[in-house]
Amino acid sequence: MxxxxxxxxxxxxxxxxxxxxxxxxxxxxxxxxxxxxxxxxxxxxxxxxxxxxxxxxxxxxxxxxxxxxxxxxxxxxxxxxxxxxxxxxxxxxxxxxxxxxxxxxxxxxxxxxxxxxxxxxxxxxxxxxxxxxxxGPFARPGRNGNPLVMLSQRELEVMDLLVQGKWTKEIATFLNITGSSVSTYKTRIFEKLGVSTVLELYQRVSELRDME
Known part of the structure; x- marks a missing residue:
C-alpha cells in the first residue's frame, strides 16, 4: 500500500x-x-x-x-x-x-x-x-528562446515575489536575506529581462510565461 x-x-x-x-x-x-x-x-x-x-x-x-x-x-x-x-x-x-x-x-x-x-x-x-x-550555470535561452531560463534560483524567487506585489522589505524577510541583496537581485533580473519597473516586469513575465 x-x-x-x-x-x-x-x-x-x-x-x-x-x-x-x-x-x-x-x-x-x-x-x-x-x-x-x-x-x-x-x-x-x-x-x-x-x-x-x-x-x-x-x-x-x-x-x-x-x-x-x-x-x-x-x-x-x-x-x-x-x-x-x-x-x-x-x-x-x-x-x-x-x-x-x-x-x-x-x-x-x-x-x-x-x-x-x-x-x-x-x-x-x-x-x-x-x-x-x-x-547548469551556463544556461542560455532554451529551445523556446525564453530568457527566464537565464535566471538563477534566487533570482526566480525574487522575481516571483516581485510580480506578486511584494516590497523589498517583505521579500528580504521571507527569503531571510538583506534588503540590499534583494535590490541587487532585482537589478540583475531587470537587466536580464530588459525592464526598468516592476510593472514592466509583471507584463514581461506574463508574456514570457505565455511562451511556455
Missing part, C-alpha cells in the same frame, strides 16, 4: 491526477490539500511515500517548500507538478531536493511514466530537464 499526498489548489486537476494515480497504483491511500499549510499538517501527521506538489499554490513558498517538507519527512519522495515551463524551474527544484518534476502539459502517458519511475528508481526527469541540468 502506497501513501500519497496531492497538493493542488484546482479541484479538477486534483480529480484527474488522483484518477491517474489509482490507475498506476491500485493499492494506494491518498490525501489531498489545496494549500501549503494544510499540506504541512498532513505531512506532520501521516507517513507518506510520495508527495505530488504544485509549484504555484496561492500560499506556496517556492523553493522553500522542499526544505520544510524535508525537515518533517526527510525520506519522502517529492514530485513537483506544475504548469510552469519545466525548462525554467525543474532543474532548480531538483537541485534543492525534489525527486522529480512533471509538467501539467505532459501527456497522460508521461505522467504515468513519471509516477512509475518515482517508485521504481526514486526520481524522474524528462529529456528537456536533463538537458537543462547539463547546461
Amino acid at each position: 502506497k501513501h500519497i499526498l496531492l497538493v493542488e489548489n484546482h479541484s479538477i486537476v486534483r480529480l484527474a491526477t488522483i484518477f491517474i494515480l489509482r490507475e498506476v497504483l491500485p493499492a494506494v491511500t491518498s490525501w489531498e490539500a489545496d494549500t501549503f499549510p494544510e499540506a504541512l499538517r498532513i505531512v506532520s501527521s501521516q507517513k507518506l511515500d510520495l508527495i505530488v506538489l504544485d509549484i504555484n499554490l496561492p500560499d506556496g513558498e517556492g523553493f522553500q517548500m522542499i526544505e520544510k517538507i524535508r525537515r518533517i519527512q526527510p525520506e519522502v519522495l517529492i514530485m513537483m507538478f506544475s504548469g510552469v515551463d519545466e525548462e525554467i524551474y525543474a532543474a532548480h527544484y531538483l537541485r534543492v531536493g525534489a525527486n522529480g518534476f512533471v509538467s501539467k502539459t505532459s501527456s497522460t502517458e508521461e505522467v504515468r511514466a513519471a509516477i512509475t519511475a518515482m517508485f521504481d528508481i526514486g526520481r524522474y526527469m524528462s529529456p528537456d530537464v536533463a538537458e537543462a541540468l547539463l547546461r
Whole structure:
C-alpha cells in the first residue's frame, strides 16, 4: 500500500491526477490539500511515500517548500507538478531536493511514466530537464528562446515575489536575506529581462510565461 499526498489548489486537476494515480497504483491511500499549510499538517501527521506538489499554490513558498517538507519527512519522495515551463524551474527544484518534476502539459502517458519511475528508481526527469541540468550555470535561452531560463534560483524567487506585489522589505524577510541583496537581485533580473519597473516586469513575465 502506497501513501500519497496531492497538493493542488484546482479541484479538477486534483480529480484527474488522483484518477491517474489509482490507475498506476491500485493499492494506494491518498490525501489531498489545496494549500501549503494544510499540506504541512498532513505531512506532520501521516507517513507518506510520495508527495505530488504544485509549484504555484496561492500560499506556496517556492523553493522553500522542499526544505520544510524535508525537515518533517526527510525520506519522502517529492514530485513537483506544475504548469510552469519545466525548462525554467525543474532543474532548480531538483537541485534543492525534489525527486522529480512533471509538467501539467505532459501527456497522460508521461505522467504515468513519471509516477512509475518515482517508485521504481526514486526520481524522474524528462529529456528537456536533463538537458537543462547539463547546461547548469551556463544556461542560455532554451529551445523556446525564453530568457527566464537565464535566471538563477534566487533570482526566480525574487522575481516571483516581485510580480506578486511584494516590497523589498517583505521579500528580504521571507527569503531571510538583506534588503540590499534583494535590490541587487532585482537589478540583475531587470537587466536580464530588459525592464526598468516592476510593472514592466509583471507584463514581461506574463508574456514570457505565455511562451511556455
